[in-house]
Ligand SMILES: NC(=O)c1ccc[n+]([C@@H]2O[C@H](COP(=O)([O-])OP(=O)(O)OC[C@H]3O[C@@H](n4cnc5c(N)ncnc54)[C@H](O)[C@@H]3O)[C@@H](O)[C@H]2O)c1
């Protein structure tokens with residue numbers, strides 16, 4: 001089977017291929033930036049049901065992924081932001097040099113410069129695969145890829161997965177909130193937060209965080225954070241950032257709801 005399309009097409013067709021006759025070969029041709037840098041890589045497949053997102057799925061690797069950047073020419077700005085959020089996440093969790101490259105080149109990504117896009121997509125896939133290959137079934141290290149996603153998930157659920165806030169925009173908000181959490185927990189320094197704010201400002205992405213400058217709005221997300229399926233007990237398992245290009249190890253920062261609320265109250269110091 002060959003799946004051609006965005007992340008949804010990819011996830012559904014890969015899932016079908018993984019269960020038909022107990023699994024047939026699958027080739028993925030992702031056509032959105034998000035699918036090229038994230039969804040098509042790593043072998044997570046699935047369908048959403050009314051019971052919830054990603055509850056039914058398999059781990060099944062494609063035989064081949066072909067990413068052709070000419071597909072991206074017709075992509076809207078909002079969809080470009082979606083993919084960019086995951087590119088930036090990959091730099092933040094693993095590669096300071098790539099982050100520095102993004103500081104200079106993000107504007108060319110949004111302008112769809114083909115050479116820069118190819119570089120960013122390749123780099124992003126390499127970083128994702130680094131984590132996937134070390135922990136295919138997401139028991140530990142692969143969870144690093146969830147940086148920004150605990151709050152992103154809360155934002156998406158609170159907004160009923162409305163198109164007004166895309167996954168990428170929620171991830172951009174989430175990464176900023178979780179960096180602030182890292183800062184109040186003294187896991188990173190103020191410089192990390194400032195570096196992040198700067199790249200958001202340079203690329204007109206700060207709008208994704210503006211609402212959460214008011215910490216009351218962050219607190220309103222807390223009830224939705226709790227239901228994150230990635231958490232295996234009462235505490236919430238956050239991926240926190242140590243510095244640009246490095247996170248704290250997964251499973252090292254499990255926080256109770258009470259603690260989380262206290263940390264959020266300290267956000268307005270920064
Ligand atoms: N399997 C994974 O590991 C993984 C990782 C991240 C995200 N995902 C999933 O991926 C999905 C999001 O992917 P997405 O952002 O690609 O969404 P999507 O598949 O909904 O595509 C976004 C929109 O772009 C359109 N589109 C696709 N290609 C286009 C092109 N070349 N030009 C113009 N428009 C185009 C689509 O029709 C759609 O309207 C979510 O369901 C998410 O759960 C999966």
Ligand SMILES: [Zn+2]
Pocket residue numbers: 038086149167171
């Ligand atoms: Zn994501």
